[in-house]
Amino acid sequence: MVHTAVVLPPDLIAQLKASAEKEGHSMSEEIRLRLRVSYLMPPANDDFETGNLLRAIRHLSNILARDVGKRWHQHRYAMAAFKAGMMEFLARYQPEGEENKHPSASKSGGASDPPDVVGRTHARMIGIPGHETEDSYDPVNYYDETDPDVRIKCEPPSNGKKLKD
Numbered sequence: 001m002v003h004t005a006v007v008l009p010p011d012l013i014a015q016l017k018a019s020a021e022k023e024g025h026s027m028s029e030e031i032r033l034r035l036r037v038s039y040l041m042p043p044a045n046d047d048f049e050t051g052n053l054l055r056a057i058r059h060l061s062n063i064l065a066r067d068v069g070k071r072w073h074q075h076r077y078a079m080a081a082f083k084a085g086m087m088e089f090l091a092r093y094q095p096e097g098e099e100n101k102h103p104s105a106s107k108s109g110g111a112s113d114p115p116d117v118v119g120r121t122h123a124r125m126i127g128i129p130g131h132e133t134e135d136s137y138d139p140v141n142y143y144d145e146t147d148p149d150v151r152i153k154c155e156p157p158s159n160g161k162k163l164k165d
Contacts, residue, residue: 006031053089060085 020030064081065071072082097103102112
């Protein structure tokens with residue numbers, strides 16, 4: 001770790017301290033976590049619709065938490081309500097093309113995997129801290145959205161597990 005000084009307004013310091021106390025860690029850890037999240041989920045400035053959807057999802061999460069009394073990840077009822085809300089959001093988008101035909105299938109002439117397989121495969125490559133699957137490790141596989149080619153980046157595992165071929 002490198003020690004650094006950051007000048008912050010008093011109200012932000014108070015918010016950070018309160019959040020850190022609530023989560024049971026130091027204010028420095030709270031700042032590190034929040035900065036890390038800001039890099040993992042950069043603003044969708046280049047994709048207006050994704051930015052709108054992310055804001056709607058955040059809003060849905062907050063409204064349901066107030067209404068149900070639990071966050072979507074704290075109770076199965078809240079999760080079911082959250083999933084239904086997410087499906088409602090996605091139903092509002094009706095893009096062109098056939099659902100079971102890859103957009104580049106006509107160019108390549110070949111068959112492609114079904115969209116649900118593609119979606120689950122990509123989701124498995126995106127780590128969620130604290131929610132690793134038995135196939136994942138630490139979460140170290142992630143998409144680097146800052147990379148113009150949106151390539152998969154892979155850090156060496158820190159827990160002694162070997163990468164699967």
